[in-house]
Amino acid sequence: xxxxxxxxxxxxxxxxxxxxxxxxxxxxxxxxxxxxxxxxxxxxxxxxxxxxxxxxxxxxxxxxxxxxxxxxxxxxxxxxxxxxxxxxxxxxxxxxxxxxxxxxxxxxxxxxxxxxxxxxxxxxxxxxxxxxxxxxxxxxxxxxxxxxxxxxxxxxxxxxxxxxxxxxxxxxxxxxxxxxxxxxxxxxxxxxxxxxxxxxxxxxxxxxxxxxxxxxxxxxxxxxxxxxxxxxxxxxxxxxxxxxxxxxxxxxxxxxxxxxxxxxxxxxxxxxxxxxxxxxxxxxxxxxxxxxxxxxxxxxxxxxxxxxxxxxxxxxxxxxxxxxxxxxxxxxxxxxxxxxxxxxxxxxxxxxxxxxxxxxxxxxxxxxxxxxxxxxxxxxxxxxxxxxxxxxxxxxxxxxxxxxxxxxxxxxxxxxxxxxxxxxxxxxxxxxxxxxxxxxxxxxxxxxxxxxxxxxxxxxxxxxxxxxxxxxxxxxxxxxxxxxxxxxxxxxxxxxxxxxxxxxxxxxxxxxxxxxxxxxxxxxxxxxxxxxxxxxxxxxxxxxxxxxxxxxxxxxxxxxxxxxxxxxxxxxxxxxxxxxxxxxxxxxxxxxxxxxxxxxxxxxxxxxxxxxxxxxxxxxxxxxxxxxxxxxxxxxxxxxxxxxxxxxxxxxxxxxxxxxxxxxxxxxxxxxxxxxxxxxxxxxxxxxxxxxxxxxxxxxxxxxxxxxxxxxxxxxxxxxxxxxxxxxxxxxxxxxxxxxxxxxxxxxxxxxxxxxxxxxxxxxxxxxxxxxxxxxxxxxxxxxxxxxxxxxxxxxxxxxxxxxxxxxxxxxxxxxxxxxxxxxxxxxxxxxxxxxxxxxxxxxxxxxxxxxxxxxxxxxxxxxxxx
Numbered sequence: 001x002x003x004x005x006x007x008x009x010x011x012x013x014x015x016x017x018x019x020x021x022x023x024x025x026x027x028x029x030x031x032x033x034x035x036x037x038x039x040x041x042x043x044x045x046x047x048x049x050x051x052x053x054x055x056x057x058x059x060x061x062x063x064x065x066x067x068x069x070x071x072x073x074x075x076x077x078x079x080x081x082x083x084x085x086x087x088x089x090x091x092x093x094x095x096x097x098x099x100x101x102x103x104x105x106x107x108x109x110x111x112x113x114x115x116x117x118x119x120x121x122x123x124x125x126x127x128x129x130x131x132x133x134x135x136x137x138x139x140x141x142x143x144x145x146x147x148x149x150x151x152x153x154x155x156x157x158x159x160x161x162x163x164x165x166x167x168x169x170x171x172x173x174x175x176x177x178x179x180x181x182x183x184x185x186x187x188x189x190x191x192x193x194x195x196x197x198x199x200x201x202x203x204x205x206x207x208x209x210x211x212x213x214x215x216x217x218x219x220x221x222x223x224x225x226x227x228x229x230x231x232x233x234x235x236x237x238x239x240x241x242x243x244x245x246x247x248x249x250x251x252x253x254x255x256x257x258x259x260x261x262x263x264x265x266x267x268x269x270x271x272x273x274x275x276x277x278x279x280x281x282x283x284x285x286x287x288x289x290x291x292x293x294x295x296x297x298x299x300x301x302x303x304x305x306x307x308x309x310x311x312x313x314x315x316x317x318x319x320x321x322x323x324x325x326x327x328x329x330x331x332x333x334x335x336x337x338x339x340x341x342x343x344x345x346x347x348x349x350x351x352x353x354x355x356x357x358x359x360x361x362x363x364x365x366x367x368x369x370x371x372x373x374x375x376x377x378x379x380x381x382x383x384x385x386x387x388x389x390x391x392x393x394x395x396x397x398x399x400x401x402x403x404x405x406x407x408x409x410x411x412x413x414x415x416x417x418x419x420x421x422x423x424x425x426x427x428x429x430x431x432x433x434x435x436x437x438x439x440x441x442x443x444x445x446x447x448x449x450x451x452x453x454x455x456x457x458x459x460x461x462x463x464x465x466x467x468x469x470x471x472x473x474x475x476x477x478x479x480x481x482x483x484x485x486x487x488x489x490x491x492x493x494x495x496x497x498x499x500x501x502x503x504x505x506x507x508x509x510x511x512x513x514x515x516x517x518x519x520x521x522x523x524x525x526x527x528x529x530x531x532x533x534x535x536x537x538x539x540x541x542x543x544x545x546x547x548x549x550x551x552x553x554x555x556x557x558x559x560x561x562x563x564x565x566x567x568x569x570x571x572x573x574x575x576x577x578x579x580x581x582x583x584x585x586x587x588x589x590x591x592x593x594x595x596x597x598x599x600x601x602x603x604x605x606x607x608x609x610x611x612x613x614x615x616x617x618x619x620x621x622x623x624x625x626x627x628x629x630x631x632x633x634x635x636x637x638x639x640x641x642x643x644x645x646x647x648x649x650x651x652x653x654x655x656x657x658x659x660x661x662x663x664x665x666x667x668x669x670x671x672x673x674x675x676x677x678x679x680x681x682x683x684x685x686x687x688x689x690x691x692x693x694x695x696x697x698x699x700x701x702x703x704x705x706x707x708x709x710x711x712x713x714x715x716x717x718x719x720x721x722x723x724x725x726x727x728x729x730x731x732x733x734x735x736x737x738x739x740x741x742x743x744x745x746x747x748x749x750x751x752x753x754x755x756x757x758x759x760x761x762x763x764x765x766x767x768x769x770x771x772x773x774x775x776x777x778x779x780x781x782x783x784x785x786x787x788x789x790x791x792x793x794x795x796x797x798x799x800x801x802x803x804x805x806x807x808x809x810x811x812x813x814x815x816x817x818x819x820x821x822x823x824x825x826x827x828x829x830x831x832x833x834x835x836x837x838x839x840x841x842x843x844x845x846x847x848x849x850x851x852x853x854x855x856x857x858x859x860x861x862x863x864x865x866x867x
Contacts, residue, residue: 071153205306303440318378368411555614626658
C-alpha cells in the first residue's frame with residue numbers, strides 16, 4: 001500500500017502520525033479508566049472513550065486528504081455516543097458518488113490506519129442510495145443508521161442522508177421486524193432473564209431490550225430518550241427513572257466485564273462474577289452454610305433489575321404498538337372491574353387496584369378461567385406494577401384473597417402462565433413473602449441451572465404437564481398416576497414450597513415445612529391435606545437418595561422406605577414430585593437410568609404397601625421364570641441355563657432384571673469355562689446408553705482395568721454390578737453412556753467387544769490414573785471431596801460413599817486405590833448431578849477389618865479425588 005499523501009495542512013509522515021494518534025488513544029484511555037475506577041460513573045467513561053476516538057478519527061480523516069464531499073459517520077453504539085472499553089467502532093464513510101481510483105486508495109489507507117491504531121473498526125463505504133438499499137434489505141443496517149451521528153466531514157451530505165432515511169422509514173414494518181428479532185433473541189437465551197450466566201447485553205431484560213424500546217420509539221417519531229417517552233405519556237416519570245437506573249446498572253456491569261476480561265465480554269460467567277461483584281463494593285458475608293457469596297449479591301441485584309426491565313419493556317412496547325396500530329377499542333365487560341379489549345384483559349378504571357386491592361389476584365383467576373385471553377393490557381400491567389405494594393399483611397390475611405389464590409392453584413388450565421406472570425410482576429413474591437426471598441437467588445450446587453424461584457416454577461410446570469394429554473408421551477407412567485391422583489393442586493402447593501427455604505442456612509426441607517404448614521392453616525386446608533403437603537416438602541429428597549444410593553435388591557431397604565411413606569397416596573405424591581424436581585434442575589441431570597431406578601423403587605414399595613411383604617425367594621423365582629420365558633424365544637435347549645445358574649447366588653438374581661439374566665445366560669451358553677474373556681455389548685433396554693457384560697476368570701484389578709478402558713474412551717459409567725461366580729469367574733455388568741452412541745452404536749458395540757477383550761487378555765500393569773481437568777464451573781465452585789466408609793447394618797459389607805467434582809478419570813482413580821488395598825467391589829452406584837458426583841460402593845476385603853487401614857484408605861481416596 002502506498003504511503004499516505006500529506007494534506008495541505010500537514011506534512012507528517014504516516015508512521016509519525018500513527019505513533020502520535022496511538023499514543024493519544026492510550027493516554028486518553030488510561031485517564032478515562034482511572035477516573036472511572038475513582039468515581040464509578042459508567043456514562044462518563046463511555047462518553048470519555050467516545051470523545052477520545054472522535055478526536056483521533058477526525059485528525060486521521062483530515063490527514064487522509066479525502067474529498068470535501070465525504071463524511072465520516074458513527075453508527076450503532078458508537079453513533080449513539082457510547083463506547084465501551086473493548087467494543088467495535090462502527091463507522092460509515094458516506095460518499096456523494098461512487099469513488100474513483102484515487103479516492104478509493106485514500107479510503108483504504110484511512111481504514112488501514114484505524115486498524116493500525118488498535119481500534120476494532122467495523123466500516124462500510126456507501127453512497128446515500130446504497131445506504132437506503134442496504135437499509136431496506138437488512139434490519140441490522142437500518143437499525144445502525146437510526147443512530148447515525150456525524151463525526152467529521154460534510155455536514156450537508158449527512159443531513160441529506162438523514163432526510164432520505166427518515167422519508168424511507170416505515171415505522172410499522174420496523175416495529176414488527178425489531179419485536180420479531182427480539183423474540184428470536186430471547187428464544188436463543190431460553191426466554192429467561194434468570195440464566196445463571198446471563199449476557200448483560202443480549203439476554204432478556206438486558207441492555208438490548210432497553211435499546212429496542214428507544215429504537216422503535218425513535219423510528220415512530222414518538223421519542224428519543226426515557227425523558228421524552230415520559231413527556232409523551234408513554235411511561236410515567238417513575239418508570240422513566242427506573243429505566244434510567246437499570247440502564248446505568250447494566251452499563252456499569254458491562255464496563256467492568258470489559259475491563260476485567262481485557263476484551264469484549266458481555267457474559268456474566270461464573271469465573272468473573274466475584275471479581276465484578278467486588279469491584280462494585282460487594283463482599284461475601286457469613287461462613288459455612290450461612291455464607292453468602294459476593295457473586296450472589298451481585299446476581300440477585302442483576303436479576304431484579306432484569307425483571308424490572310422485562311416488565312417495563314412489555315408495557316412500553318404495548319403502548320408504542322397501540323400508537324402505531326390504533327384499533328377500535330370496544331371493551332367487552334367481564335365484570336365491574338375488568339373488560340376484554342382486543343383479546344386482552346383490561347381494568348375498567350385506572351384506580352381499580354387502588355380501590356379494590358383483591359382485584360390484583362382476581363385478574364389472574366380470570367386469566368385461568370378465560371384461556372382465550374392473550375394477555376394483560378399495558379394499562380392493567382402498569383397498574384398492577386405500581387399497586388403491588390398494597391399486598392401486605394392485611395391483604396394476605398383477607399379470606400377473599402386466600403380464596404383467590406387457591407382458585408389459581410385449583411384452576412383446570414393456565415396455572416403456570418398465571419404463576420409466571422405473578423412472579424414477573426412481583427405479585428407472587430408479595431403474596432408469599434418467603435418466595436420473594438428466593439427470587440433471583442443462585443444455587444451453587446453444580447447441577448441446578450436455574451435460580452431458586454425459576455426452578456420452583458419449573459417443577460410446578462413439570463407437575464402440571466403430567467395432567468395434560470398432549471404431554472403424556474413424555475412420562476407415560478407419571479401421566480397415568482396423575483390421572484388417578486385426587487386433588488392435583490396439593491402437589492402444586494408442595495412444589496411451590498419444596499425449596500422455598502433455600503439460602504436461610506440449615507436443612508431447607510425442614511425449614512420449608514414450617515412455611516407450608518402455616519400456608520395450609522391460613523388457607524383453611526384440612527388436617528389431612530396439610531399433613532400430606534408437609535410430608536412431601538420435608539421428604540422431597542428422600543426417594544431420590546434411596547433410589548440412587550441404596551441397594552434396591554435389599555428387602556430391608558424397601559421395607560424401611562415403605563414404612564416412611566406409609567400409604568399409596570404419599571408414595572405416589574412423592575414419586576411425582578421427585579420426577580418433576582429432578583427434571584427441573586437441569587437438562588443434564590435427568591436420564592433414563594434415574595427414571596428406571598425411581599420407577600423400580602415405586603413399584604416395589606407399592607407391592608409392600610399393598611400387603612405383599614418383600615420376599616427375596618419370591619422375587620428370585622419371578623425373575624428366573626421371566627428369564628426362562630425369554631430364553632425359550634432364543635431357541636436354546638430347555639436346560640441351557642442350568643450350568644451358569646448353578647454358579648450364581650441369590651444376590652446376582654436380585655440385582656439383575658430378567659432381561660439382563662436372559663441376555664447374559666444366552667451369551668455364556670457353552671462358554672462357562674472359557675479361557676478367554678467374554679465381552680458382550682448391547683443397547684441398554686432402558687433406551688439410553690450401552691450395557692456391557694464382562695465374563696472372565698476373577699482377578700484383583702479387574703474393575704480398575706475395565707474402568708481404565710472406559711476412561712480412555714471417555715465413557716460415563718452410570719451403573720456397575722460386580723459379581724463373582726461360585727467357580728471363580730467375574731460376571732460384571734456396566735451401563736455406560738457417551739454422546740456419539742446414538743449415531744453409530746453398531747460400530748461402537750463391535751469396537752468395545754474387540755478392544756476390551758484384547759485389553760483383558762494382554763494384562764500388564766495398570767496405567768497411572770490421569771488427573772483430568774475440572775470444568776470451568778467446577779473450578780469456580782469447587783466441592784470439598786468427602787469419603788465415608790462404614791459397615792452396613794448386617795455387618796457383611798461396607799458402604800463406601802464419595803462426593804467430589806466430576807472430572808475425566810475420576811472413577812478409575814477410585815478403582816485404582818481400591819485395587820491397591822485389595823478391596824473387593826460388589827456394586828457401584830454412580831450418581832452424576834451436573835458437575836458433581838456422589839458415588840456409593842458396596843465393598844469388602846480383609847484389609848477393612850483393620851481400623852488403621854480404613855483410615856489410610858480414606859486418606860488415599862481423598863487424595864485421588866483431588867485435582
